[in-house]
Amino acid sequence: MLSLSVIAVVFGVIFVAELPDKTALASLMLGTRYRASYVFAGVAAAFVVHVALAIAAGSLLTLLPHRWVQGVVGVLFLGGAAVLLFSKADDEEEIKPPADQSFVKVAGAGFMLILVAEFGDLTQIMTANLAARYSDPVSVALGAVLGLWAVAALGIFGGRLLMKRVPLSLITKVAAGVMVALAGFSLYEAAAG
Known part of the structure; x- marks a missing residue:
């Protein structure tokens, strides 16, 4: 059965963590060059694959003793917060535009860009952690996919306006703060047993 609270928590965590990521910028760039619906179709499909891999990894973590899982999850959340706070912004990656504007070419370019760029990314690791933490893979997957799609x-549709009004450094600090709070909660549960 789906848990709306798990979906909401996962959505919020993944949404905030993904905002300062290069994916939003790549989506924005593709969306300004090509038909937005085509770009979104490719990006959305890539995120489904990305989350499925993360859920599989997180589900394997649930086979370990609960205290160990909480400890590992807490440490990984702290590591994720450190990555957000201390990483320098990457230079914009060059995206080779498809030769034509067909659905297959544009969606395929978006799919491949996200699939490669997000593999092993912070949000994929966070999704695996959340799957292990909540032991509810369907709710975690749904929350993560919806957060990534958002x-x-x-x-694609409104990134320029958001980045003009909300500083990227603030978004990054909020995401790191959420991750530190989740890390503290997980480490507390690991210590308390």
Whole structure:
């Protein structure tokens, strides 16, 4: 059965963590060059694959003793917060535009860009952690996919406005703060047993 609270928590965590990521910028760039619906279709499909891999990894973590999982999850959340706070912004990656504007070419370019760029990314690791934490893979997957899709949609359809009004450094600090709070909660549960 789906848990709306798990979906909401996962959505919020993944949404905030993904906002300062290069994916929003890549989606924005593709969305300004090509038909937005085609770009979104490719990006959305890539995120489904990305989340499925993360859920599979997180589900394997649930086979370990609960205290160990909470400890590992807490440490990984702290590591994720450190990555957000201390990483320098990457230079914009060059995206080779498809030769034509067909659905297959544009969606395929978006799919491949996200699939490659997001593999092993912070949000994929966070999704695996959340799957292990909540032991509810369907709710975690749904929350993560919706969070990633929301960021992609913002990037494609309205990213320029968001970045003009909300500083990227603030978004990054909020995401790191949420991750530190989740880390503290997980480490507390690991210590308390």
